[in-house]
Amino acid sequence: MQVAFGPYVRQRREQLRERDPRYSVRQVAHRISVEPSYLSKVERGEVAPPSESTILKLAEELGADPDVLLAMAGKVSSDLQEAIRARPELFAALIRELKRMPEKAVLRLVREVRDGDW
Amino acid sequence: MQVAFGPYVRQRREQLRERDPRYSVRQVAHRISVEPSYLSKVERGEVAPPSESTILKLAEELGADPDVLLAMAGKVSSDLQEAIRARPELFAALIRELKRMPEKAVLRLVREVRDGDW
DNA sequence: GACATCATGTACTGTGTAGTACACATTACC
DNA sequence: GGTAATGTGTACTACACAGTACATGATGTC
Numbered sequence: 319m320q321v322a323f324g325p326y327v328r329q330r331r332e333q334l335r336e337r338d339p340r341y342s343v344r345q346v347a348h349r350i351s352v353e354p355s356y357l358s359k360v361e362r363g364e365v366a367p368p369s370e371s372t373i374l375k376l377a378e379e380l381g382a383d384p385d386v387l388l389a390m391a392g393k394v395s396s397d398l399q400e401a402i403r404a405r406p407e408l409f410a411a412l413i414r415e416l417k418r419m420p421e422k423a424v425l426r427l428v429r430e431v432r433d434g435d436w
Numbered sequence: 437m438q439v440a441f442g443p444y445v446r447q448r449r450e451q452l453r454e455r456d457p458r459y460s461v462r463q464v465a466h467r468i469s470v471e472p473s474y475l476s477k478v479e480r481g482e483v484a485p486p487s488e489s490t491i492l493k494l495a496e497e498l499g500a501d502p503d504v505l506l507a508m509a510g511k512v513s514s515d516l517q518e519a520i521r522a523r524p525e526l527f528a529a530l531i532r533e534l535k536r537m538p539e540k541a542v543l544r545l546v547r548e549v550r551d552g553d554w
Numbered sequence: 555g556a557c558a559t560c561a562t563g564t565a566c567t568g569t570g571t572a573g574t575a576c577a578c579a580t581t582a583c584c
Numbered sequence: 585g586g587t588a589a590t591g592t593g594t595a596c597t598a599c600a601c602a603g604t605a606c607a608t609g610a611t612g613t614c
Binding site for chain 2 (some may be wrong): 394404407409
């Protein structure tokens with residue numbers, strides 16, 4: 319957890335709250351179906367980040383990127399995991415190769431894949 | 437778990453055993469540091485697949501591809517997960533893009549990345 | 555045919571995960 | 585200034601995970 323999950327969520331929520339009082343701990347907690355005390359503890363990092371499903375609800379609620387939020391929680395989206403498990407040797411090789419490469423190279427690759435004729 | 441983890445391990449171990457009696461449940465269990473009864477249950481699918489670290493030892497012991505064995509167990513290697521977490525938006529986008537693509541395209545991409553000038 | 559080795563059944567355990575339930579003190583509003 | 589909403593502390597819980605410990609019965613081997 320290099321950048322703390324909890325504080326990030328808190329900051330984000332407080333920011334939304336400035337414009338809309340519906341973003342209190344209690345009301346957000348209620349909307350994502352957890353106890354307020356639990357969300358409070360999560361935001362202060364007193365307990366570990368929630369489950370994937372709760373994180374996804376939180377991401378939607380706060381308008382955050384779910385993959386980024388999951389990453390901050392030390393998790394990887396289960397649909398990505400499933401994609402990797404479907405072709406383990408292939409994806410494993412690709413990811414291990416790419417992880418040594420500079421950001422720019424990966425970005426270029428993503429773009430090429432996206433609009434290239436693969 | 438599309439292809440059963442346990443039976444695959446059992447088959448593999450029995451195969452090795454034909455040429456070397458040191459590949460009994462007991463002895464393999466001992467070498468990877470678990471109880472024989474536990475390995476037995478794992479191979480028969482009576483219990484869920486072991487932890488990542490135990491699977492890795494098993495893979496080495498049986499000369500199997502660790503990524504494939506992990507995949508069969510419904511897991512993704514933690515070093516891959518870490519690589520994804522390091523650049524979540526990038527990898528998430530790439531993997532989601534690639535998962536719809538045919539095997540051949542991914543394979544070609546892997547090769548190009550491997551020996552290309554990225 | 556005794557002894558070792560083997561696979562497996564039964565019962566139990568410690569640790570982690572992902573929270574709930576509720577009381578309490580504080581703050582904000584009308 | 586009462587009441588309504590808020591954040592947080594304490595205590596507890598249900599369930600899953602990843603096994604261990606030990607006994608039993610079968611098999612093989614010398």
